[in-house]
Amino acid sequence: MKKSLNIVSYGLLVLFMISNQVASAQQSVAVPQYNPHSVAPIPKYEQLYKVTVWRRIDLKEKQNKGYFAFNNELSKIIIEGVMSGEISHIYNNDSLTSEITKEEFLARRNMYEVDEDAGYDEWYDDEPYYEFDPVSYNGVDYESLQDDNEGNTPGTSPEFWQIEELEDLIYEYRQISLIDIKEDIIFDKRRSRLYYDIQSIKLIVPGSETNDKIDATLGVFSFKELEDYFRRRPDICIWYNQYNSAENKNLADAFMMRLFRGVLTKVENPDNELIRETYNQNPREWVFAAEWLEMELMEKEHNLWSY
Numbered sequence: 001m002k003k004s005l006n007i008v009s010y011g012l013l014v015l016f017m018i019s020n021q022v023a024s025a026q027q028s029v030a031v032p033q034y035n036p037h038s039v040a041p042i043p044k045y046e047q048l049y050k051v052t053v054w055r056r057i058d059l060k061e062k063q064n065k066g067y068f069a070f071n072n073e074l075s076k077i078i079i080e081g082v083m084s085g086e087i088s089h090i091y092n093n094d095s096l097t098s099e100i101t102k103e104e105f106l107a108r109r110n111m112y113e114v115d116e117d118a119g120y121d122e123w124y125d126d127e128p129y130y131e132f133d134p135v136s137y138n139g140v141d142y143e144s145l146q147d148d149n150e151g152n153t154p155g156t157s158p159e160f161w162q163i164e165e166l167e168d169l170i171y172e173y174r175q176i177s178l179i180d181i182k183e184d185i186i187f188d189k190r191r192s193r194l195y196y197d198i199q200s201i202k203l204i205v206p207g208s209e210t211n212d213k214i215d216a217t218l219g220v221f222s223f224k225e226l227e228d229y230f231r232r233r234p235d236i237c238i239w240y241n242q243y244n245s246a247e248n249k250n251l252a253d254a255f256m257m258r259l260f261r262g263v264l265t266k267v268e269n270p271d272n273e274l275i276r277e278t279y280n281q282n283p284r285e286w287v288f289a290a291e292w293l294e295m296e297l298m299e300k301e302h303n304l305w306s307y
Contacts, residue, residue, distance in 0.1 A: 055262030
């Protein structure tokens, strides 16, 4: 009898240890309930409905000019934040997983791709040079200041040579006039309210400003980090009210209040297609389809109130 009790006790102990291991394993692989990129995250168990959408915003449109005031453009504010180090995370795409460096971001702002293999001819001490002639010496580009410039070593003869400083051709702030916004539309069943949760903002140079006539992406930023930056710099991060300057707002509030006008470009789908890729028969179809999907989202929002 005593032996059987020992066996039962041992079995219970083993089951207890196994259950603890299973519970700890479940905890280690638990799915996070909060979105780390949300300004005000809603736990997943409170989400009755959720859909992710993408919108294209032309900052030159009349309704969006508050974000694109002269000398206070949204593109300028973000780029200056990157330059100062106050915005530290720059992403390659709107999944917000792969980052690019500050140097890579600034290089994308160049209008022309730099050919590192291209360069000037090397300087020769027995060759005559004339004014404005360019040469390369020890990896540095120089420009001749005089005619009959022979035998004078660049770098040690400032009266004959000067370092050639080429002005970088970069996209100006007002040329960076497009942004793409990725946002989650979430219905919170506890508060019975629909929320627009902006996830990322992408800076884009429109094709009308690029050499190859194709839109150029400079970088993608987490809206959560931008929102924090906007609020820390209320002196410069201003949305201008073109009708009443007494009602100027912080850019963070302007985005949260959705004072912009954007065109729907994609609604999440299994094929990950843009609207123009789904309705590619005629460009007019894209416009009609985008408006139709926008109306569907509004109708969905209306019907959710019945819950």
